[in-house]
Amino acid sequence: MVHNPPTPTVSFLVDLNRRVQQDIAYTIRLEPGVQTPEETLALASGSCRDSAWLMVQLLRHLGLAARFVSGYLIQLKPDVKSLDGPSGPEEDFTDLHAWCEVYLPGAGWVGLDPTSGLFADEGHLPLACTPEPSSAAPITGLVDPCEVEFDHTMTITRILEAPRVTKPYTEEQWSRIEEVGWEIDATLERLDVRLTMGGEPTFVSMDDRDGEEWNTAAMGPTKRRHADRLMRELKGHYAPQGLIHLGQGKWYPGEQLPRWSLNCFWRSDGEPMWADPALLADEETTYGVSEADAQRFLIEVARRLGLDPRHVFPGYEDTLYYLWRERRLPVNLDPFDARLDDPLERERLRRVFTQGLSTPTGHVLPVRKDPEAGAWRTGPWFLREERCYLIPGDSPMGYRLPLDSLPWVAPLDYPYIHPLDPANPFPSLPSHATLKHQWESVKPSGPVDTTPPKPFASAANVVRLAMCAEPREGRLYIFMPPTATLEEYLELLAAVEATAAQLNLPVVIEGYEPPLDPRLSHFRITPDPGVLEVNIHPASNWAELVEHTTFLYEAAHRCRLTTEKFMLDGRHTGTGGGNHFVLGGPMPLESPFLRRPDLLRSLVAYWINHPSLSYLFSGLFIGPTSQAPRVDEARNDSLYELEIAFRQIPEPGGEVPPWLVDRIFRNLLIDVTGNTHRAEFCIDKLYAPEGPAGRRGLLELRAFEMPPHARMSLTQQLLLRALIARFWDEPYRPTRLVRWGTELHDRFMLPRFVEYDFRDVLSELQQAGFPLEFSWFAPHFEFRFPKYGDLAVGGIELELRQALEPWHVMGEEGTSGGTARYVDSSVERLQVLITGMAPERYVLTCNGIAVPLQPTGRRGEFVAGVRYRAWQPASSLHPLIGVHSPLTFDLVDTWMQRSIAGCQYHVAHPGGRNFQTLPVNAFEAESRRLARFFRMGHTPGQMRVSPPVVDAEHPFTLDLRQHLWS
Secondary structure (H helix, E strand, C coil), X not given: CCCCCCCCHHHHHHHHHHHHHHHCEECCCCCCCCCCHHHHHHHCEECHHHHHHHHHHHHHHCCCCEEEEXXXXXXXXXXXXXXXXXXXXXXXXXXXXEEEEEEECCCEEEEEECCCCEECCCCEEEEEEECCHHHHCCCCCCCCCCCCCCCCCCCCCCCCCCCECCECCCHHHHHHHHHHHHHHHHHHHHCCCCCEEEEECEEEECCCCCCHHHCCCCCCCCHHHHHHHHHHHHHHHHCCCCEEEXXXXXXXXXXXXXXXXXXXXXXXXXXXXXXXXXXXXCCCCCCCCCHHHHHHHHHHHHHXXXXXXXXXXXXXXXXXXXXXXXXXXXXXXXXXXXXXXXXXXXXXXXHHHHHCCCCCCEEEEECEEECCCCEEECCCCCCCCCCEECCCCCCCHHHCCCHHHCCCCCHHHCCCCCCCCCCCCCCCCCCHHHHHHHHHHCCCCCCCCCCCCCCCCCCCCCCCCEEEEEEECCXXXXXXXXXXXXXXXXXXXXXXXXXHHHHCCCEEEEECCCCCCCCEEEEXXXXXXXXXXXXXXEECCHHHHHHHHHHHHHHHHHCCEECCEECCCCCEECCCCECEEEEXXXXXXXXXXXXXXXXXXXXXXXXXXXXXXXXXXXCCCCCCCCCCCCHHHCCCCHHHHHHHHHCCCCCCCCCCCCCHHHHHHCCCCCCCCCCCCCCCEECCCCCXXXXXXXXXXXEEECCCECCCCHHHHHHHHHHHHHHHHHHHHCCCCCCCCCCCHHHHHCHHHCHHHHHHHHHHHHHHHHHCCCCCCHHHHHHHHHHHCCEEEEEEECCEEEEEEECCCCCEEEEXXXXXXXXXXXXXXXXEEEEEEEECCCCCCEEEEECCEECCCEECCCCCEEEEEEEEECCCCCCCCCCCCCCCCCEEEEEEECCCCEEEEEEEECXXXXXXXXXXXXXXXXXXXXXXXXXXXXXXXXXXXXXXXXXXXXXXXXXXXXXXHHHCCC
């Protein structure tokens, strides 16, 4: 059992404890006494006291001091069930229990529970620790025979349910929240607001918290697999007869390939869009599809469309390009083992040369709907080469077709596809049955003109759109061409599904999405730096909103995705991505913000006058260069210009052109660079006249980080619904917007003033008839501003909490891939809150410098913020300023000139340990946080303290960086 190689003590004890748990079966034994270790080993079973005594003897034989422990075991029902193993009891449970403790130098007595194979935790309550089990017996002695029955019961009562991210509300609280949600719904319906709400929640992997793809990179090896599993969970629930579509996502500068986008579309009228889910291929399954299957598939699709299948032709990789690329390889490498620095290039060469340059990549069917004849058309492509050679790359072949080599066409003759305006009225779609049987009456198209176009003549009749069939990794991918209308797309899709059913060949649909159309509902899953983003479909009422949000969180959890992350020092944060809320209407022109532009004016003005709405729910990165800056964090004159814009908003009741709100606010709701998307209130998709994609009647609120629990997200959305109902009924018209100036990044960086301002918001809502309670947002405050520690002495209480800090974006620096602009996140801020202190006598210092405590308005309560350098990055704003760690706080009695109490806060591990990995769960994260605060360590001896220096611009803040040379 004991191995010769040296083993760390903790690892050895873990293995030994687990071995006893595995080899000794647990039994409930009512006989008195404890088995000898030999009996327990021979029987390979025993009760908890038998296993504990065996463990004690094993440890003693190994030369370790050990003792027997008897007490209670309390097991509480977990907030979240485990995905990997036992989740624990279904209800709170307690019972008598026995375990053992081993003495470790430096650590003291450590509990080991061989019954469970785990270390003893806070649920193990010891009553007696003795060298022998008999000494731990609760009752000893003799009694005379008597008629009596002994009985005992043990129950658990939770006397306090502290808000936590796994259970932010009691069931009573949540029932009341739901009731208020229904009340606000009734108000919105009575006022005819027609509000819909969606969002963009973000998730990370619970198994690979250190991976680059779950921290900084947009793409990665496991993101697609997680997204596919989540997509199938959501589709099965919301759109069992919908379409899974693999599209092309965003493509940012510096990224070699565009990102993918997993989309699910379904018809809003309830008709199937793709009737048989089994015909949608699973991307984790190989079906053995070949190039011949792709050709056969398109030939059958052509016949169903009434087209000549002879116009299906193969597409090849560019022979000359890859032969040239092979010649450029080092002489001692070959294309099958190209040790190139670029992994994408290496994989591309391996794939192409494995396939062979003479083997078709896939097949192409030119196809387009003739709007005048109402029939589908095809025809030959007249290329300079005998074969159709694809543009080199890694994208699907449909994106790599040599369209530039097609015959020239005059600009006036080019068959552009003009997307329809989603604000226009749309007729009802044909039923799925009609689409399914339409091919039965399709007549073969007439002869196709195969005469090459004449020189310099406009080739207007050439069909320039194409459907492609490409086998990849044993699966058949069907590339859909763009279409002008949704009806055309559904006709093509019906032909593809019928062909897949006839050939019994599941397919993956990729290429162009269906046209933007209000008759179609959809959600999508896309990769973003460090996260997976889900663009959830909008909800039209409170019941749908609760169901959408709750199910999404649960489905993500089943797919091993989580909503929270932990930093190296143990801080608990969100995913790092956003949880942007998207507000609109059932149809673009029914959007509340287009019907009533004063509603947007009310929201913007209210957010400016109440900074807590900007900072309570945001992420760590705030300020003018963040992803969602406030209007008054950008230009100094922005509020002046905004007030002029407010006066141009018409009052409720009159006709309002839909473009008005965009023209008024477009150049004001921006960041410091003029970016309209990176703004707290994003109106990119409200009603931009430039194109139909921007005319969707949507307002995006971007200053919301991903909360860790679905119900926390729902309380945020409830707050938004209440504010919209209030301002629809009574618009918010302040005579002047508040110029917060430097107070914004001084006073409102402290959680105390964020709380006071937010209480004002809730008080105003309550006066307007919306009874939202502050306790419903207590979990948000604890999550946003966690407590570091507290101290009490002589009636004075000191508390340290995390505060906010706006980070700076650095100047451009050269990198291997070009230039980069780093964010200096090395400066942090904490809040110091003191109650019961007499300011005439006591002074609080941080690292020997007096803290400028300011009264909060409550008697005997003072608060201040402390800014400090938390760590030393390679590139920072002030590289000569070192780390201010630890932060030593002293409560100095100026009459006695000595520190009467104090505490220490360590930015990192107090022993100088450098953590290599992120915490695996909330328990490890909590232990790291607790290890960094000490209610001791104040300065000994006499202390002479200078009066605090109050900065005129930042009176609530002590910036330790300014005292480097003092």
